Amino acid sequence: MKLQLALDLVNIPEALEVVAEVQEHIDVVEIGTPIVINEGLHAVKAIKDAFPQLEVLADLKVMDAGGYEVMKASEAGADIITILGATTDETIKGAVAEAKKQGRQILIDMINVSDIAKRAEEVDKLGVDYICVHTGYDLQAVGKSSFEDLRTIKSVVKQAKTAVAGGIKLSTLPEVVQAGPDLVIVGGGITGEADKKATAAEMKKLISQG
Numbered sequence: 001m002k003l004q005l006a007l008d009l010v011n012i013p014e015a016l017e018v019v020a021e022v023q024e025h026i027d028v029v030e031i032g033t034p035i036v037i038n039e040g041l042h043a044v045k046a047i048k049d050a051f052p053q054l055e056v057l058a059d060l061k062v063m064d065a066g067g068y069e070v071m072k073a074s075e076a077g078a079d080i081i082t083i084l085g086a087t088t089d090e091t092i093k094g095a096v097a098e099a100k101k102q103g104r105q106i107l108i109d110m111i112n113v114s115d116i117a118k119r120a121e122e123v124d125k126l127g128v129d130y131i132c133v134h135t136g137y138d139l140q141a142v143g144k145s146s147f148e149d150l151r152t153i154k155s156v157v158k159q160a161k162t163a164v165a166g167g168i169k170l171s172t173l174p175e176v177v178q179a180g181p182d183l184v185i186v187g188g189g190i191t192g193e194a195d196k197k198a199t200a201a202e203m204k205k206l207i208s209q210g
């Protein structure tokens with residue numbers, strides 16, 4: 001089980017500072033959608049250049065032009081690129097083909113997919129690397145979480161690795177770890193803490209024990 005730090009509400013210098021603080025306790029750094037919108041793929045390159053030992057995920061949430069977007073993110077140094085589960089199979093197939101060519105991985109973000117079990121079974125057959133259940137900021141704000149959806153994908157996905165994101169904190173991590181995802185994604189649960197390093201270390205410890 002790996003720990004991914006999601007960086008969303010920072011610029012490139014702030015992102016570099018946070019990763020420097022917690023780098024020994026994380027496996028993957030996510031350049032979140034807001035950073036990509038604000039800074040472009042330069043943010044992916046800046047983190048990969050500074051921390052080549054860490055995997056970098058570009059959270060592009062691609063909805064169209066799958067092959068092209070994966071090619072550009074790969075050029076910037078992304079190891080993993082996100083594609084929306086809500087898009088067409090054609091977009092996902094294009095992304096998977098390009099990722100294989102470039103030696104990169106595809107994570108399917110199931111945000112706002114209504115029938116999680118059905119769509120997870122479908123995308124699992126398209127050769128994707130990860131299927132991720134995700135409660136976005138706007139639904140977190142009205143009290144939703146992804147824990148039930150994680151159990152759902154764990155019961156239907158046969159090929160891909162599973163991931164979970166959305167509002168995970170140190171206090172809720174044990175429940176997540178118990179469900180056994182391959183990748184746990186945490187943003188505000190680390191970046192919102194006064195001692196980011198200690199929080200990431202404690203999370204990594206819980207994950208290693210799980």
Ligand SMILES: O=C([C@H](O)CO)[C@H](O)[C@H](O)COP(=O)(O)O
Binds near residue numbers: 030032185
């Ligand atoms: O993907 C994300 C969100 O849609 C904003 O881009 C976040 O990276 C993801 O939700 C993890 O962050 P937290 O919810 O703060 O843990």
